[in-house]
Amino acid sequence: MSDVSRSSPAGIRTAAVIPAAGRGVRLGPGAPKALRALNGTPMLIHAVHAMAASRAVSLVVVVAPPGGAAEVKSLLDAHALPERTDFLVVPGGDSRQESVKLGLDALPPDYDIVLVHDAARPLVPVDTVDAVIEAVRGGAVAVVPALPLADTVKQVEPAATPGEPEPVVATLERALLRAVQTPQGFDRATLIRAHETVTDNVTDDASMVEQLGLTVVVVPGHEEAFKVTRPLDLVLAEAVLARRRLNDGF
Numbered sequence: 609m610s611d612v613s614r615s616s617p618a619g620i621r622t623a624a625v626i627p628a629a630g631r632g633v634r635l636g637p638g639a640p641k642a643l644r645a646l647n648g649t650p651m652l653i654h655a656v657h658a659m660a661a662s663r664a665v666s667l668v669v670v671v672a673p674p675g676g677a678a679e680v681k682s683l684l685d686a687h688a689l690p691e692r693t694d695f696l697v698v699p700g701g702d703s704r705q706e707s708v709k710l711g712l713d714a715l716p717p718d719y720d721i722v723l724v725h726d727a728a729r730p731l732v733p734v735d736t737v738d739a740v741i742e743a744v745r746g747g748a749v750a751v752v753p754a755l756p757l758a759d760t761v762k763q764v765e766p767a768a769t770p771g772e773p774e775p776v777v778a779t780l781e782r783a784l785l786r787a788v789q790t791p792q793g794f795d796r797a798t799l800i801r802a803h804e805t806v807t808d809n810v811t812d813d814a815s816m817v818e819q820l821g822l823t824v825v826v827v828p829g830h831e832e833a834f835k836v837t838r839p840l841d842l843v844l845a846e847a848v849l850a851r852r853r854l855n856d857g858f
């Protein structure tokens with residue numbers, strides 16, 4: 609058992625911001641991705657409960673899809689969180705980066721550690737969440753969970769026309785690469801500074817901290833923390849939930 613699951617040092621409070629305002633274009637037509645059901649429960653609710661499973665997390669800020677804040681509030685009311693965990697819902701923005709910033713703007717002042725977690729990673733295990741928090745508590749300003757790659761990775765010259773063959777430029781050194789997941793954990797002041805300073809479009813929050821010249825560290829990720837991006841990921845997510853139910857004896 610990690611220190612995080614045993615105790616919460618006095619005065620150090622952790623909040624999770626969950627960007628959930630994406631459309632889910634790669635998943636195909638339908639409701640906004642975060643509201644799509646996984647075994648009958650919206651993906652977002654799985655993700656919120658995955659954060660609240662950590663005893664260290666006392667606030668979850670959900671950044672809702674356009675026009676969806678009221679629906680998200682009633683979903684959260686209907687799927688009770690542990691008593692120790694509050695929630696807030698704010699409307700999202702046009703990009704993930706903007707949505708995270710809107711979530712950070714809504715954070716009350718008394719939180720020192722902030723997790724940023726994709727609604728699209730609904731099945732991250734609590735041990736991964738706790739490992740990220742523990743590394744921030746240990747002094748890292750930015751922490752990402754990540755896994756080694758299973759495939760060989762090649763850099764290409766992108767084709768001008770989609771579907772055309774693409775020339776390979778290089779084969780990258782796989783042992784030095786990691787596939788990064790969420791939750792990513794931050795010292796709150798550092799993350800806010802990153803969002804105020806970096807204007808480039810980036811795909812995760814940790815790369816904004818890298819751009820400040822600060823060190824981001826990696827802790828082991830988990831294969832069940834995968835991102836639901838394409839239709840096959842929904843099949844996998846439901847299979848993982850079915851396996852968990854079997855293991856739990858339901």
Ligand SMILES: Nc1ccn([C@@H]2O[C@H](COP(=O)(O)OP(=O)(O)OP(=O)(O)O)[C@@H](O)[C@H]2O)c(=O)n1
Binds near residue numbers: 632702707835
């Ligand atoms: N304007 C946006 C775009 C994305 N996100 C969130 O960022 C996370 C990661 O994004 P991704 O998986 O790319 O979701 P989508 O943007 O919905 O997917 P797509 O690119 O296929 O449309 C998701 O939880 C998504 O809801 C967000 O809060 N606000």
Ligand SMILES: C[C@](O)(CO)[C@H](O)COP(=O)(O)O
Binds near residue numbers: 787790812813
């Ligand atoms: C934050 C993230 O999940 C880390 O892997 C990823 O960068 C999100 O990318 P997306 O294109 O917005 O899904």
